[in-house]
Each structure stands twice: as C-alpha cells, then as structure tokens.
Amino acid sequence: MAKTPKIALIGNPNAGKSSLFNSLTGLNQKTGNFPGVTMEKLTGIWELEPKRPVEILDLPGIYSIYPKSIDEELVINILGDPEHPDFPDMAIVVADASNLKRNLLLFSQVRDLGIPTVLALNMIDVAENEGYVINSIKLARELNVEVAEVNAKKGIGLNGLKLAVVKTLANRYASNDALPLPVAEDLIQEVQAKFGDGETYRSLLWLMEHDRMKMFSTQQRETFDAIQIKYHFSSKKYQSEETVKRYEQITEVVDRCVINLNRQWDAAPVRTWTDRLDKFFLHPVGGYVFFLAILFVMFQAIFTWATYPMDAIDGGVAMLNDWLKGVLPDSALTALLTDGLIAGIGGVLIFIPQIAFLFLFISLLEETGYMSRVMFIMDKLMRRFGLNGKSVVPLISGVACAVPAIMSTRSIGSWKDRLITILVTPLMSCSARLPIYTVLIALVVPENKALFGLFNLQGVALFGLYLLGFFMALVSAWVMKVILKAKEKSYFIMELPTYKGPRFKHVAMTIFNSVNAFVFEAGKIIVAISIVLWVLASYGPGDKIAQSEARVRQDNPTLQGVKLQNKISAEKLENSYAGLFGHFVEPVIRPLGYDWKIGIALITSFAAREVFVGTMSTIYSMGGEVDDENATIKNRMRAEINPLTGKPMYDAALGFSLLIFYAFAMQCMSTLATTYRETKSWKYPLIQFGYMTALAYLSAFAVYQLLS
Amino acid sequence: MANLADLKIGEKGEIVGFTDELLSLKLLEMGCLPGTEVVLTHLAPFGDPIAIRVSGSYTLSMRREEAETMLIKRT
Numbered sequence: 212m213a214k215t216p217k218i219a220l221i222g223n224p225n226a227g228k229s230s231l232f233n234s235l236t237g238l239n240q241k242t243g244n245f246p247g248v249t250m251e252k253l254t255g256i257w258e259l260e261p262k263r264p265v266e267i268l269d270l271p272g273i274y275s276i277y278p279k280s281i282d283e284e285l286v287i288n289i290l291g292d293p294e295h296p297d298f299p300d301m302a303i304v305v306a307d308a309s310n311l312k313r314n315l316l317l318f319s320q321v322r323d324l325g326i327p328t329v330l331a332l333n334m335i336d337v338a339e340n341e342g343y344v345i346n347s348i349k350l351a352r353e354l355n356v357e358v359a360e361v362n363a364k365k366g367i368g369l370n371g372l373k374l375a376v377v378k379t380l381a382n383r384y385a386s387n388d389a390l391p392l393p394v395a396e397d398l399i400q401e402v403q404a405k406f407g408d409g410e411t412y413r414s415l416l417w418l419m420e421h422d423r424m425k426m427f428s429t430q431q432r433e434t435f436d437a438i439q440i441k442y443h444f445s446s447k448k449y450q451s452e453e454t455v456k457r458y459e460q461i462t463e464v465v466d467r468c469v470i471n472l473n474r475q476w477d478a479a480p481v482r483t484w485t486d487r488l489d490k491f492f493l494h495p496v497g498g499y500v501f502f503l504a505i506l507f508v509m510f511q512a513i514f515t516w517a518t519y520p521m522d523a524i525d526g527g528v529a530m531l532n533d534w535l536k537g538v539l540p541d542s543a544l545t546a547l548l549t550d551g552l553i554a555g556i557g558g559v560l561i562f563i564p565q566i567a568f569l570f571l572f573i574s575l576l577e578e579t580g581y582m583s584r585v586m587f588i589m590d591k592l593m594r595r596f597g598l599n600g601k602s603v604v605p606l607i608s609g610v611a612c613a614v615p616a617i618m619s620t621r622s623i624g625s626w627k628d629r630l631i632t633i634l635v636t637p638l639m640s641c642s643a644r645l646p647i648y649t650v651l652i653a654l655v656v657p658e659n660k661a662l663f664g665l666f667n668l669q670g671v672a673l674f675g676l677y678l679l680g681f682f683m684a685l686v687s688a689w690v691m692k693v694i695l696k697a698k699e700k701s702y703f704i705m706e707l708p709t710y711k712g713p714r715f716k717h718v719a720m721t722i723f724n725s726v727n728a729f730v731f732e733a734g735k736i737i738v739a740i741s742i743v744l745w746v747l748a749s750y751g752p753g754d755k756i757a758q759s760e761a762r763v764r765q766d767n768p769t770l771q772g773v774k775l776q777n778k779i780s781a782e783k784l785e786n787s788y789a790g791l792f793g794h795f796v797e798p799v800i801r802p803l804g805y806d807w808k809i810g811i812a813l814i815t816s817f818a819a820r821e822v823f824v825g826t827m828s829t830i831y832s833m834g835g836e837v838d839d840e841n842a843t844i845k846n847r848m849r850a851e852i853n854p855l856t857g858k859p860m861y862d863a864a865l866g867f868s869l870l871i872f873y874a875f876a877m878q879c880m881s882t883l884a885t886t887y888r889e890t891k892s893w894k895y896p897l898i899q900f901g902y903m904t905a906l907a908y909l910s911a912f913a914v915y916q917l918l919s
Numbered sequence: 920m921a922n923l924a925d926l927k928i929g930e931k932g933e934i935v936g937f938t939d940e941l942l943s944l945k946l947l948e949m950g951c952l953p954g955t956e957v958v959l960t961h962l963a964p965f966g967d968p969i970a971i972r973v974s975g976s977y978t979l980s981m982r983r984e985e986a987e988t989m990l991i992k993r994t
Contacts (some may be wrong), residue, residue, distance in 0.1 A: 275948040310976050349920075446939050454947040486960075495964045587980050591967045594982075600968075702985060703968055704945050707978040854979040 216265045216380060217297070218257075219289070220361075221321055222305035223314050224272030225580075225708040227333040230363035230824065231305050232269045233717055240720070252297075268297060274313070276320040276783045277450055279702075280625060284423045290324055292426045293409070293417050301327040301379055303372070305363065308345055309338040311469065315354075315461045316454065322356065323391070324408030329375045330358045337709075342472040350468040354914060390415060391453045391460075395442045419446035472668055485580075485709040492584045502585055506607060513565055513611040513642070520564040528557030543749075551745035557740040558819055559730060562881065566729055567616045567722050569608050573619055574721040576604075578713035583705060590703055596685045597692020599625065599701060602632040606684065606869075609639030613882040617889055618725060623664065625701040631691045633889060634899050637882050638684040640677045640874060643821040647873050650674055650824055654848060655866030676874055683875060683906070729885075744818055748789040755786040789814055803872065803908070804865040804915040813878075820878040845916070864918035868911040876907035877888055921993055923971065923986040926959040932991035933957075939988040946989060949979060956994065 222228040228890035232240075236255025253269040270286050278284040289297045291552065302321050322328045332347055351358035357375035361368035388411045390399075402414045421427050421435040439446070491497050532549045539545040576582045582604065590600030598606075601623040608616035616636045623629035640648075656672045750756065758783040763775070770778055784790050791809035800810055808827075816823040827848065849852070851860040883896040926932055934955045937943030950973050951957070960978060961970035967983040 277944070277948070279945050309951075313976070316948060316950075447944060451940070451944055451947055454944070455952060458947075458950070458952050489961060489978075493963070493970070494960045499964070583980075587961075587968055587970065588963050590982070591965050647934060702942065702945065702947065702982070704942070704979065704981045704985060706949070707970055707980050709977075 215256075216300040217268060218265050218376065219268045219270055219297075219299035219302045219326075220305060221270050221286070221290075221302050221317065222272060223274055223307060223310075223317060225706060226272070226305045226307040227363035228272060228305045229269065229717065230714060231303075231331060231333065231361065232267060233714070233720065234363055234366040234369060236267055249595075259377060265376070268299060273317065273698065274362065275317055275454070276324070276416070278423055287416065287420055287423065288425055289339070290326060290426060291322065291413060291420070297601075299326065301329070301376070303329050303331050305331045305333055305514060307337075308332045308335045309343070311338070311342055311343075311345070312458065312461050312465055316457055316463070317463065318354075319391075319457050323412040325413060326414065327379050328356055329372070329379050330354065330356055331372055331375075332358060332360050333363045336362065343627075344470045344472065346468045353464045353468060374573075390456075391456050392449065394444065394449070398438070398442045399443065401438055401441075403437075405438075406431070415449075418444070419441070419449065449657055456544060483709065488710050489584070489707075492508070492581065493587065498584070498588050502588070505572075505576070509569075509607070512568045512572065517564040517568050521561055524557065524560050524563070525588070528553060528560070546749065547742070547745065550749075551742045552738065554745070555742060556734070559734040559738065559881075562612060562614060562729065563726055565612050565727055569611055569619075570616045570722045570725045571718065573604060573608070574718045575713050578718060580708040580710045583707050586705070587707065596688045597628070597631050598635075598685075598688050599623065600627045600703065602628065602688075605632050606639055606681070608642060609636040609684075612641050612643070613637040613639070614729060614885045615725065617882065617885045618728070619888065627695055628701055630694065630890065630895065631688050633886055634685040634691060634895065634902075635688045636876055637879065637899065637903065638680050638875065640680040642880075643819065643879065644676075644873055646821055646824050648673055648870065650827075650848075651866050651870050651873075654861045655863050655870075676870065677772055679871075686903070687906070728888075744789070744815060746788075746817065747792070748784060748787050750789040751783075751791065756783050759783045771792050784811065801914070803911045804827065804919065806860075806866050816878050818878075818880040820873060820876075823873070824838060864915050867918060868915035871914050872911040873905045875903055875910055876909075877903035920990050923957065923959075923989040923991055924969065924983050926960060926991070926993075928959055931956060931958050931994045933994050934989060935992050936955065936990045937988055938990065942985055943983070943987050950976070951989065957991065 220228050220232055222464060232253065232255065235257040239253040240253060254349070255267045255269075256264045257267050259265050270289065271283065273283050274287050276287060276290070278287055289295050289299070290302075292298060304314075304318040304321055306318060308314075318328065318330055326504050330351075332345065332350075335345060347358045347360055359368060359372040359375040361372055390411055394415065399411055399414050402418050403409065406414070406417060417424065417427075418435055418438060421432050427435070438444070492501060532553055535549050535553070536545065539548070573582075576585070585603055586600030588600075589603045593599055593602050602620075605616045605620045605623075608619055613636050616639070617633050620629050620632050620636070623632060652669050652672050656669045658669060707772070758777050763770075763779045763782050767775070767778060785793075789811055790807075792814055793807040796810045797805075797807040797823075800813065805813070812823050812826040815826045848861050849859065853860040877900045883900060886896040886899055887893060920935070921932070922938075923932065926962055934953050934957060936953060937946065955974045958972040959969060959973075960972050961980075963969070964983050968980050969983060969986050970980040971986075973979050
C-alpha cells in the first residue's frame with residue numbers, strides 16, 4: 212500500500228489556516244512535537260476520497276519564507292529540506308482574498324521551492340463586501356496552479372479543494388527553474404555541485420538562510436559563507452529586491468484577475484465594523500476601561516465559578532479514597548494507592564476547571580481579534596521592564612494559576628521576551644497561595660482594625676501581597692532584561708486583524724487541547740513527585756515509626772479519638788524521612804525564624820504550596836470539625852510557644868517572614884514541569900527555581916530580622 | 920525627509936524608502952513597498968506603538984522607533 216501523502220497547510224497569520232485545518236480534519240487531530248523545537252505540531256487526517264486519507268500538517272503562520280524569528284524558522288527547516296521527516300508531498304497555501312497581494316507573496320515562494328501547491332482562496336465574502344470581485348479561474352491560469360474557493364470557517368468549498376488536491380497529487384509537477392531575480396551565472400551551479408541538485412530556488416534559499424537551517428553542519432556553513440564572498444552575494448539585498456520584484460509580478464496578475472468595483476463606481480471606501488470598534492477599543496481612556504472590565508469578569512469566572520467544579524473534583528477524589536480504604540485491606544500498598552497515587556492525580560485534576568475557564572477567555576479574546584489590541588495598548592508600558600505587549604496575557608493569567616499562564620506565552624514571537632515572561636510569571640500570586648495568605652494574615656494582622664477608617668486592614672494586607680508579587684515580577688523581568696542576551700532583535704511589527712465572531716468549535720478544541728496537554732504532560736511529573744513525597748512522609752529509618760503509636764499511647768494515656776490519632780500522625784511524621792529532613796534543614800531556615808516543623812511544611816509544600824495548610828494541621832496535631840478547620844489551625848498555631856523565648860511562636864516577625872517566603876518561593880511542581888515543557892530544557896526550570904528560592908529566602912530573612 | 924512617525928492621525932503618506940535594512944525586509948514582506956500609500960489610523964496611549972492602514976487593505980501596528988525607519992512623502 213502506498214504511504215499516506217503529507218500535505219502542509221501554509222499561510223499568513225489570520226488567513227484562516229487553522230479554521231481550514233479544523234474544517235478538514237474535524238476531531239481527527241493529534242498534537243505532537245517537532246523534533247528539537249519548542250513548538251507544538253498539529254497534524255490531522257483528511258479523507259480525500261473513501262479509503263484515501265491524507266495527512267494534514269498545520270504549520271505556523273508566516274508572511275514570507277524568510278524567517279524573522281525562531282518560531283518562523285521551523286517552516287524553512289521543513290520546506291527547504293527534502294530529507295526532513297515532515298517534508299510534505301504537496302502544500303495548500305491558504306490566502307485571505309481580501310488581502311490578496313500580500314498573501315500571494317508567500318504562495319509564489321512556496322511554489323518556486325518546487326513543492327506542488329494548491330491555492331485555497333479564503334474570505335472571498337469579505338473581499339466582495341469591500342468591492343473586489345476575483346476571477347479565480349483566470350487566477351488559476353495565470354499562476355499555473357489549481358485554485359479552490361473556500362469558506363474555511365463555515366466549511367464551504369471543501370469538495371472543490373479535494374478536487375484541486377487530487378489533480379495536483381496526480382500531476383507530476385513541472386519544476387520551475389527560473390529565479391525571481393537573476394544571480395551570477397555559476398553561483399547556483401557551485402552550490403549544487405557541493406550540496407546536490409534540486410530546485411534552483413531551493414539551492415538559493417540554502418545559500419541565503421543556511422545559518423537558520425538545522426540540516427547543515429558548521430563546516431557546510433563555512434562553505435556557504437565562502438561562496439557568498441566569492442560571488443559578492445548579499446542575502447539581505449537579494450531578499451529585499453526579490454520581495455519588490457515578486458510584488459511587481461503579483462500586482463500585474465492581480466490587476467488582470469480582480470475587478471475593483473469601488474474604483475469603477477468611484478465610491479467612498481466602506482467604513483467597516485473593525486474601524487468603528489477600534490475607535491473605542493484603542494481609545495486612550497476607553498480602551499483601558501474596557502480592558503479592565505474584561506479582566507474583572509475573567510477573575511470572577513476563575514475565582515468564583517471555577518470553585519464549584521473544583522470542589523466537586525476535590526470531594527469526588529476524597530470519596531473515592533475513602534471508599535477504597537474501606538474496601539481494600541489496610542496495607543502499605545493501599546496507602547500508596549490512595550494517599551500517594553490517587554491524591555496525586557487529584558492534585559492534577561483539581562486545576563482543570565481553572566485552566567478550562569482561563570483558556571475559554573483567552574481563546575475567545577484571540578479568536579475575535581481583541582487580543583492584539585490589548586498588546587497594542589500595553590506594549591509601551593511593558594517594554595520598560597524587558598517584557599512586551601504580548602506578556603500582558605500570561606501575567607494576568609498567573610493570578611489564577613501559573614500553569615496555563617505559562618502555556619499562553621506561546622503567542623510571544625520573540626524568544627527572549629517569551630523566556631523572561633515564563634520566568635517571572637510564577638511571581639504573580641496564584642490561587643494556591645490564597646489559603647496560606649488567609650491563615651497567616653489572620654494570625655498576625657489585627658482583625659477589627661481599619662486603615663484610615665475605611666479599609667479592613669486584613670484586606671489591605673492581602674491586596675498588598677498581590678501587588679508585591681506583580682511588582683517583584685516587573686523588577687525581576689527588568690533584571691533579566693539586563694542579564695540575558697537577545698539572539699534576535701525584538702520587534703513589534705504586527706498585523707491588527709479585523710474583528711471576527713469566534714468559532715466555538717475552535718474555542719472548544721483549544722480548551723480541550725490545553726487541558727489535555729496539562730493532564731498528560733505535566734500530570735505525569737506531578738504524580739511521580741507526589742508519590743515520592745508520600746513515601747518520604749510515611750517511612751523512616753529503623754522502627755521509630757512503627758513504635759510511634761505505642762509511644763504516644765504511653766506518654767498520653769488520657770488522649771482518645773481524633774486527638775489521639777492526630778498526635779500519632781504527628782509523631783509518625785516527625786520520625787519519617789520528611790521529619791528527619793525537617794530537622795536537617797532547621798539550621799538553614801533558623802535565620803528566617805522557622806523551626807523544624809515549618810521545615811517539614813516547606814518540604815511537603817514543595818510539590819504544591821497549598822499542601823502547607825494541611826501539613827501544618829497534621830504537625831500541630833489538631834482535631835476538630837471540618838467546617839471550622841481554618842479557625843482551629845489558627846488557634847493551634849496561635850497557642851504554639853517558641854521554646855527559645857517562651858513567647859508566642861507566630862508573632863508578626865515570623866508571620867510576615869512566612870508570608871513573604873510563600874509570595875516569592877517557587878513551590879509548585881506543576882509550574883516547573885510546565886516551564887520544562889515549554890522551554891524543552893531543564894536549564895530554565897532550574898534557573899526559575901533558583902532565583903525565586905533565593906529571592907524568597909533573602910526577603911524572608913530581611914523581614915524577620917527587621918521585625919524581630 | 921519625513922518619516923512615518925511624523926504623521927498625525929488621519930494624515931496620509933507615500934512610502935519612499937527605509938533606513939534599516941533588517942526592518943525593511945520585514946516591512947516589504949508585509950506589503951509596505953515604495954510607492955504604497957499609508958494612513959496613520961491609531962496611536963496607542965503615550966503615542967507608541969502606532970497603527971497604519973497599508974494601501975487600504977489592512978492595519979499594521981509597529982513601535983515608534985520602527986516607524987522612524989520608514990521614510991515617506993506626505994500626500
């Protein structure tokens with residue numbers, strides 16, 4: 212059987228490429244990774260004819276074959292290298308008919324690379340509304356390719372596209388040896404003599420862009436450089452002249468194939484919806500007000516609406532665990548399954564509602580075209596701190612959860628700006644810090660006091676912590692801007708697309724893919740760490756743990772019920788490996804005011820900071836009803852006496868020291884796993900962990916020493 | 920000679936050239952060719968970035984420093 216043909220989808224950003232991809236493949240999609248690149252690879256199966264599937268590969272949107280950023284390099288690495296595993300048998304170039312000339316530039320380059328190409332004309336309705344009538348039959352003849360008119364969003368014209376693809380696959384492509392502009396006579400011959408025969412334009416592409424192509428060795432690159440020098444060939448000059456030349460040819464073709472009714476009737480240009488909306492969204496005052504209103508609704512959704520499914524997941528996991536504990540024999544294996552594995556999986560699942568809500572909003576904003584307006588009005592502010600307009604979205608998302616926030620940095624084109632955004636986003640106070648803030652603030656900030664007789668002091672403290680996180684993110688970004696070297700120049704030349712109604716199917720798929728990626732990729736690592744932590748907290752050297760129960764019963768003959776159980780758990784924890792580690796780290800955290808008990812909490816909350824409150828309640832072995840759990844933790848912690856001073860342990864100095872520590876510390880396995888996933892390197896999660904821990908330690912140290 | 924950043928909202932110009940080779944490559948590919956008509960349509964708060972309409976077909980935004988590399992003739 213013949214192998215499934217591969218078809219690459221290529222096009223300008225916003226030309227309707229992903230709409231077409233979704234219309235063609237439906238749910239037959241899968242995400243993977245391109246080897247060695249930080250980019251998601253989206254492929255899908257399209258049934259060309261019954262029993263004749265083709266594989267569709269969705270490539271990132273580009274304006275030209277010559278890459279301007281690392282993300283765009285991927286396209287020439289595939290299209291320029293016939294040996295590449297993803298090299299397509301043919302290409303479909305999706306073109307926005309309302310902006311035909313600019314879209315045809317890319318088309319002409321792809322065709323000249325010798326890849327059989329079909330032109331899919333999308334958004335013809337938009338072009339017609341603006342007064343342009345396109346003769347696509349004439350266009351096909353002029354360009355010498357199959358042209359199909361499609362409406363990618365509605366899925367209209369797919370049969371015509373099928374026909375065009377079938378015809379193109381059947382015909383041997385007549386290779387086009389002409390170059391857009393002539394070069395020195397022997398230049399191409401020399402390249403081909405050294406690097407093999409092939410399309411003339413491809414050989415020229417190799418010569419010009421060899422530095423960005425992974426297929427060449429350092430030695431081969433030197434050979435290319437030598438050829439360039441020998442023939443006095445300047446890539447930039449050629450590319451600039453080539454673009455001008457191509458536009459000249461395209462203009463001639465378009466003038467013959469497109470009728471401009473506006474010109475014929477001398478009508479005034481149409482005032483579109485986009486113009487009207489931009490008057491408001493880009494307004495110096497109104498634009499910000501609207502943006503803040505959107506943020507407000509988004510936070511409402513993430514903090515209020517998401518609570519219900521999160522509680523349900525939490526309850527469901529607890530119920531499952533209780534049921535399993537009741538059914539299965541009381542053994543170490545059962546404990547590993549319930550408290551280790553299932554609790555770990557529960558810790559992953561609980562994030563799903565927030566991730567889903569966040570991506571619902573973000574994809575709606577992106578789909579409609581509003582997101583690029585936010586970047587436009589925020590760029591100047593963010594740039595001062597080494598970020599860019601596109602960093603706004605991840606920073607905002609970080610207040611809910613850093614995991615989806617880091618995933619949303621993919622839209623940032625410049626690698627340096629994206630990396631800085633990824634590294635500082637976890638400093639935004641996420642929802643997992645909220646329970647810790649609540650408990651500690653209640654301990655150290657007086658309850659019934661008001662600031663200026665207006666604001667509740669505890670509320671002000673909480674708000675202050677959120678501001679502090681944002682402020683520290685900006686400062687850290689600024690420091691990294693100075694330290695990190697940019698491999699590429701950051702620029703902001705960006706299309707502001709027309710506003711469009713969202714494609715709900717696409718929104719749903721974005722949510723599904725994001726949740727899916729999180730659960731399976733980050734989830735694996737979180738579950739593994741949870742199991743390790745459980746083992747460390749359940750086992751200890753020698754038989755001290757085994758004897759804990761007897762020892763507690765002996766020392767506290769009057770204790771009974773829940774209180775006895777809690778005391779036993781605390782004793783066991785102290786003698787576990789985790790407990791030993793708590794004692795071990797005590798000298799290090801002593802300057803911050805912490806003892807070994809807080810040390811255990813710091814260690815157990817390494818995987819997920821929300822574990823802090825639970826660990827504290829185990830350590831301080833308190834019982835009590837579930838519904839006033841927090842009050843009990845507070846009372847217990849308030850009653851704790853510092854053995855060194857004889858005064859209450861949780862004074863202002865310790866409380867604020869802990870608050871600052873938790874505000875800055877990187878205590879979230881999920882985030883580190885996501886940083887690894889998004890940067891494809893352990894280097895960056897390590898840097899992130901290192902600088903945030905250092906920041907947390909030093910700040911907490913300063914606060915404790917100043918206040919005590 | 921005037922550059923794109925000199926335009927006020929609603930003013931038109933015709934592109935005559937570029938002063939930065941690398942940026943000019945990007946701008947050319949985006950359809951900003953010599954002879955193309957551009958209109959300044961939006962200014963972000965603090966006057967940076969800016970947005971222009973390129974030959975009546977689409978809206979392009981860029982930073983002020985990038986706009987300064989595009990030479991224009993007022994029309």
